[in-house]
Amino acid sequence: MIDGQPYRQVGDVAPARIVLVADHASNFVPDEVELGIDPSLLDNHIAADIGVEGVADRLARRHGIPAHIACVSRLVCDLHREPDNPAAVPTTSDGHLIPGNIGADFDRRIRTYHAPYHDALAKWLDATNPALIISLHSFTPKLESAGEQREVEIGLLYNQDDRAARHAIRLFSEQNLNVGDNEPYSGKELNATMNRHAEAHGRPYCTIEIRNDLISTEAGQARFAAMIADIAGRVLLALETE
Template sequence: MYRSEGRGGVLILCDHASAHIPDDYEGLGLDRAVLSTHIAVDIGAAEVSLLLADLLDAPALLAPVSRLVVDLNRDPETQDPCPPISDGIPIPGNTALDEAARVARLDRWFHPYHKAAEDQLAAMMARGEQPIVIGLHSFTPVMKGEPRPWQIGFLYAGDNRLYRAMQPKLASDWGLHVGDNQPYSGAELYYTMHRHGERHGLMQATIEIRQDLIANAEGQRHWADILAQTLRPLLLKRAPLLPKKD
């Protein structure tokens, strides 16, 4: 946990921060070039998470392994967190994964990650904080041949308070086209935010930034600054800002 003692009132969770595949998984049978692509890692998300944590004095938890080893944002009861295919690319090390090997990956990576998030959240709430919980991700500028026009998007399930609080400022101050449950829907992909934010009644959202905008250090600093400047006025209020949407 980075900045575990941070008092900024935000908890940052980066489920797809790393492209690392431990040696004992033998690269999952993939060409190393695959590990620098979006199927292995959310490009730029780790760097923006750490920069934002510094700007806001916020704790940040970053995934230690690639989403191809185990996807930390998938409910293992209803979704496969060890995908045999990702964006049309077969993952040989996952295609014949038996139940024992799957459980071993969950025990080694999935459960400790979410336990660390739970412990951090409990510590923050024990000292009287009601933190904003952010899942920080990135998305490709083109998917299946279709350009994605948003620079940033918010995913949520039922509670869209954070989107409604941040979207006007992002649009007016920065001129951004902000995705409303785009480029994905939080109704489908929301495990981490539901577990650590929504079910506690906390203001939360998955924030997705387009990868071409945070592919280098300059872009990463710029976007961390955008998020920090947009979040600071909300944090000063230290209270629910808007009623939940019916």
């Protein structure tokens, strides 16, 4: 974590047209938390969204899109869940038992990680006053516990507000990508951060899910950072001319 906080912010905390949020960017586990899992699982998609940190940093440092980035693994506290959702401190993930979370002090995890992350995000968004929020995630090509190979390469998720997503779906499709509309997950079921910080305030947003094999390398991260920066700018222009 950065200065004991479960997040870091890259870019100026000042008015910005477009900003980025990355809830699952880190696989860091603080010393005070014992998950009881094989350490190799920290490199697995269950611990963090593979590739997202690299894309987020590039968007902030090279493309001028300020970012609010998580600094703690979702196995410690899933910041992309409501604070009263038991899955905020997961006891299983994609078929793997997380024994250290069974009987863990749920309220303490929320106070230590979830609340500071979201309190800071709320203040940061008030300060930046963005016209568009990008929420960035990645997904595994195939779950270990169930399901088929996922052919979708990039997905746009939304709950009630699909203003930005509709434009983004079209623009990503023009890049010859297999684009999912509320796939591989539905934002109507899993949209906690954007429900709270975007939809509740009328802020347009795009929740972008990238298949993680496409951003597992620096070259892939650079490619998608440039693509997202370009498309986000065009989405914003489309929103402003409607």
